[in-house]
Amino acid sequence: MFNYILRRILLMIPVLLGITVVTFAIINVAPGSPIEQKIQQMRFGGVGADGGGNAGMSNSSKDSAISEEVLDALKKQYGFDKPVHIRYWIWLKNISKLDFGESFTYEEPVLDVVSSKFPVSLQFGIVSLLMSYLICIPLGVIKAIKNGTKFDMLSSVVLSGMYSIPGFMLGIILIVFLAGGAFLEWFPVGELYSDEYYDMTLWEKVLDRTHHFILPLISYMISQFTVLTLLMKNSLIEEIKKDYVRTARAKGLSEKVVYLKHALRNALIPIVTGIGSFLAVFFAGSLLIETIFQLDGMGLLGYQSLLERDYNVIMGLVFIQSLIMLVGNLISDLCYVLVDPRIDFS
Amino acid sequence: MLTTKKIIAILTLAVLSISTLAVGSPKAVKGGTFKYNLGQAPTTLNPLSSTDAYASSVQAYIIEGLADRNPETYEWQPLLAKSWEISKDGTEYTFTLRDGVKWHDGKPLTVQDVKFSFDAIVDPTNKYKTAQIKPYYENIASADIIGKNKIKFVAKKKYFKNFDVVAGLSVVPKHIYENPTEKQQKKLNKTLIGTGPYKLDGYRRGKHITLTRNKSWWGAKDSKRAKEYNFGTILMRFVKDGTVAIQRLQKGDLDFNGLTVEEYERKTSGPQWGKSVFKVKTQNKAPTGYGFIGWNLKDKLFKSKNVRVALYHLLDREKMIEKFRFGMSLPATGPLYVQSIYANEKVKPILYNPKLALKLLRKEGWADTDKDGILDKMINGQKVKMSFTILEPNQEFVKYLTIYKEDAKKAGVDINVKFVEWNTFIKKLDERSFEAVRLAWSGGSIDWDPKQVWHSSSATASGSNFISYSNPKVDKLIDEARVELDQNKRVVLLKEVYKQIADDVPYAFFFNEKYRFYGHSDRLKREKDTYQFDLGLNYWWIKK
Numbered sequence: 045m046f047n048y049i050l051r052r053i054l055l056m057i058p059v060l061l062g063i064t065v066v067t068f069a070i071i072n073v074a075p076g077s078p079i080e081q082k083i084q085q086m087r088f089g090g091v092g093a094d095g096g097g098n099a100g101m102s103n104s105s106k107d108s109a110i111s112e113e114v115l116d117a118l119k120k121q122y123g124f125d126k127p128v129h130i131r132y133w134i135w136l137k138n139i140s141k142l143d144f145g146e147s148f149t150y151e152e153p154v155l156d157v158v159s160s161k162f163p164v165s166l167q168f169g170i171v172s173l174l175m176s177y178l179i180c181i182p183l184g185v186i187k188a189i190k191n192g193t194k195f196d197m198l199s200s201v202v203l204s205g206m207y208s209i210p211g212f213m214l215g216i217i218l219i220v221f222l223a224g225g226a227f228l229e230w231f232p233v234g235e236l237y238s239d240e241y242y243d244m245t246l247w248e249k250v251l252d253r254t255h256h257f258i259l260p261l262i263s264y265m266i267s268q269f270t271v272l273t274l275l276m277k278n279s280l281i282e283e284i285k286k287d288y289v290r291t292a293r294a295k296g297l298s299e300k301v302v303y304l305k306h307a308l309r310n311a312l313i314p315i316v317t318g319i320g321s322f323l324a325v326f327f328a329g330s331l332l333i334e335t336i337f338q339l340d341g342m343g344l345l346g347y348q349s350l351l352e353r354d355y356n357v358i359m360g361l362v363f364i365q366s367l368i369m370l371v372g373n374l375i376s377d378l379c380y381v382l383v384d385p386r387i388d389f390s
Numbered sequence: 391m392l393t394t395k396k397i398i399a400i401l402t403l404a405v406l407s408i409s410t411l412a413v414g415s416p417k418a419v420k421g422g423t424f425k426y427n428l429g430q431a432p433t434t435l436n437p438l439s440s441t442d443a444y445a446s447s448v449q450a451y452i453i454e455g456l457a458d459r460n461p462e463t464y465e466w467q468p469l470l471a472k473s474w475e476i477s478k479d480g481t482e483y484t485f486t487l488r489d490g491v492k493w494h495d496g497k498p499l500t501v502q503d504v505k506f507s508f509d510a511i512v513d514p515t516n517k518y519k520t521a522q523i524k525p526y527y528e529n530i531a532s533a534d535i536i537g538k539n540k541i542k543f544v545a546k547k548k549y550f551k552n553f554d555v556v557a558g559l560s561v562v563p564k565h566i567y568e569n570p571t572e573k574q575q576k577k578l579n580k581t582l583i584g585t586g587p588y589k590l591d592g593y594r595r596g597k598h599i600t601l602t603r604n605k606s607w608w609g610a611k612d613s614k615r616a617k618e619y620n621f622g623t624i625l626m627r628f629v630k631d632g633t634v635a636i637q638r639l640q641k642g643d644l645d646f647n648g649l650t651v652e653e654y655e656r657k658t659s660g661p662q663w664g665k666s667v668f669k670v671k672t673q674n675k676a677p678t679g680y681g682f683i684g685w686n687l688k689d690k691l692f693k694s695k696n697v698r699v700a701l702y703h704l705l706d707r708e709k710m711i712e713k714f715r716f717g718m719s720l721p722a723t724g725p726l727y728v729q730s731i732y733a734n735e736k737v738k739p740i741l742y743n744p745k746l747a748l749k750l751l752r753k754e755g756w757a758d759t760d761k762d763g764i765l766d767k768m769i770n771g772q773k774v775k776m777s778f779t780i781l782e783p784n785q786e787f788v789k790y791l792t793i794y795k796e797d798a799k800k801a802g803v804d805i806n807v808k809f810v811e812w813n814t815f816i817k818k819l820d821e822r823s824f825e826a827v828r829l830a831w832s833g834g835s836i837d838w839d840p841k842q843v844w845h846s847s848s849a850t851a852s853g854s855n856f857i858s859y860s861n862p863k864v865d866k867l868i869d870e871a872r873v874e875l876d877q878n879k880r881v882v883l884l885k886e887v888y889k890q891i892a893d894d895v896p897y898a899f900f901f902n903e904k905y906r907f908y909g910h911s912d913r914l915k916r917e918k919d920t921y922q923f924d925l926g927l928n929y930w931w932i933k934k
Binding site: 074076080082083113160164216219233237336339 | 431433434436439441514516519521522524525576578579595596597598625627628629630631633634637638640641643812813814816817852
């Protein structure tokens with residue numbers, strides 16, 4: 045087992061190298077670099093893809109040609125005076141010292157930028173993960189036991205309804221109806237806490253955060269909820285049909301013992317596959333929901349870095365996310381062994 | 391001897407002349423918190439290296455220039471400089487600094503700060519990462535201190551905007567920015583020290599920025615400035631989504647929010663509107679942009695002016711305005727918003743007229759010879775079809791082009807609309823690998839300089855004249871206008887430029903906006919809906 049884990053960890057190195065080389069190549073081949081972003085800002089006054097139906101670029105009334113001197117200065121400023129492979133090498137060397145470079149847009153170290161967005165994503169990640177497992181697994185089990193009954197059908201209708209609503213759309217609907225001031229005013233609109241937050245007592249702070257947390261959380265969770273519940277249900281039903289369950293029943297065991305002791309453990313295997321991805325909660329983020337609820341999280345950061353060709357941030361995000369994904373997969377595999385004695389890596 | 395009548399007349403005149411200079415309501419009161427939507431968090435606040443509009447909105451409250459524009463007259467008025475002189479040939483500008491101005495950290499403003507602010511931008515080693523603002527200052531040779539509080543800027547050549555560039559220079563504290571330690575350097579993107587009416591009070595990433603009124607601001611003691619900047623605190627939120635911003639305005643989380651025409655018409659009704667929150671439709675002369683379809687003039691299809699006019703006649707702008715813009719736009723007539731003093735009112739818009747379009751196309755030899763519904767013509771021995779692609783960088787605008795596509799199809803013109811991601815779009819523009827593009831220019835400056843877009847010298851690879859427009863007469867007039875310091879004479883020259891360009895039909899121009907729209911809370915009071923060239927938020931106040 046130890047050997048297996050060690051082998052897997054060593055394998056991560058070439059995989060990570062591969063991922064970063066490919067990403068580095070792609071972002072360098074794609075049109076638009078940080079330099080070109082700045083040049084565009086100079087030429088067109090900083091109006092980019094967001095430039096609305098109305099305006100696209102600004103007519104800033106200056107000579108349009110950008111002098112060589114300015115171009116050189118820019119290239120040097122961002123390290124683009126060196127060829128791609130040298131830049132990758134420098135990046136790699138810095139990574140070994142855990143230096144991800146500086147964000148072109150924010151003018152601060154990539155790690156600072158990423159970690160400043162961490163808390164937002166982390167709390168949504170953790171809570172939605174816990175909530176979905178705590179609710180989905182029991183719900184899936186009950187649905188499987190009561191398969192075909194009114195409860196099962198009704199809950200399936202509700203679940204598929206939930207699945208068909210995109211999270212961001214639900215977010216807007218929730219704000220308009222429950223927080224906007226035009227209908228009900230039960231919740232605050234967006235953000236993670238009130239303006240008065242810093243003058244509050246600890247208890248008030250907790251309440252305030254929870255109050256702000258509910259609507260975005262619902263929007264975050266809405267779609268994964270259905271998938272996980274139905275996965276649990278179907279997996280359990282599949283398991284119940286198997287011979288060993290029939291044998292257990294034939295032995296005269298109670299339904300409760302048959303379901304919960306015998307079938308459930310095996311039915312959990314597909315769910316366990318997802319366990320490793322719990323690490324991804326560090327990077328949970330949804331661009332649209334973050335935009336609607338004004339949460340400054342990872343989704344928004346990733347999207348904007350791509351738009352602004354903030355290479356260092358993109359590379360930093362890809363590296364950390366890939367690493368987490370690889371470690372997560374390893375953990376998933378190890379969980380298999382725990383759940384299913386038939387699997388043996390050694 | 392002065393008679394009483396004369397004295398009254400002189401006094402009235404004096405009062406009038408002061409009131410035309412000083413803007414703002416006598417009813418204005420100081421204090422209160424103004425909750426404002428910045429739209430998005432600025433990336434960095436450092437005035438030397440920042441590039442985004444959000445940062446400049448924050449800096450506008452904190453950092454001052456040598457002079458600024460009066461929102462009513464658009465004349466330059468003293469700010470950090472109490473006066474200035476311009477040399478006869480218009481290439482030297484000597485500013486005299488105001489006395490007693492202090493930085494927010496208590497240190498006095500000196501003429502060295504002004505010099506540093508300029509030198510930092512043009513620094514050849516690019517020490518202060520200012521490459522992005524360098525192009526604006528390329529025409530200014532030097533800034534020389536010529537007295538205790540006097541500084542002289544010398545321009546390389548005559549150009550009517552030179553003064554604007556130096557007068558608008560953001561003056562930053564030398565003692566903060568010149569040689570920061572590594573530790574200080576890290577803070578520069580989150581802090582701001584200026585001389586302005588507000589101090590940066592707090593910056594919570596992902597939450598808001600708060601500014602508080604600078605009690606020792608020099609302007610508070612200046613009779614002409616005393617009615618400005620009335621809010622005690624400004625809380626800047628970062629609400630990007632339009633619907634959410636309106637909800638927050640309704641709720642009182644915001645006091646002011648700009649509106650689009652669609653929001654004004656469709657999303658601003660409900661029990662609170664007209665009671666606790668109000669919407670305003672107003673006109674002012676601040677520059678507005680225009681959208682366009684630009685024809686690649688090097689492309690064989692669009693070389694003929696008749697073809698361009700015909701394609702313009704197939705563009706049903708009135709229907710688009712009716713359908714998507716609630717009748718609140720005007721069909722544009724030329725390369726500048728029609729309300730500008732430089733726009734030529736004699737130029738009439740080219741309106742939808744499919745019959746005339748067909749007539750013009752036939753005149754140019756376009757006919758449907760193979761009866762496939764698309765016009766064709768023999769060019770250089772080859773049969774060419776009247777079929778082309780318009781590149782579009784904005785998904786939202788595709789609906790406008792769909793109308794165009796449908797109408798054109800009826801006339802035998804085959805138009806494809808292709809949505810292209812922004813960076814790829816720019817690349818295609820630079821490589822000139824397009825037939826037609828849909829894009830928009832934003833308003834720019836009130837004083838128009840068409841060189842960037844319309845001069846043939848701007849048709850370089852990275853230039854803004856990507857459609858390769860070239861008219862020697864227009865070039866000559868633009869060159870003349872750029873060195874003409876008398877605005878009235880410039881108006882004459884540029885009105886001619888406007889007419890010439892409109893006559894050449896290099897673009898199919900879309901719309902000019904008739905109005906500006908905004909919503910505000912009932913706490914927010916103002917003298918009037920708008921000033922001549924600005925909404926004038928700086929003169930509004932919060933009801934006690």
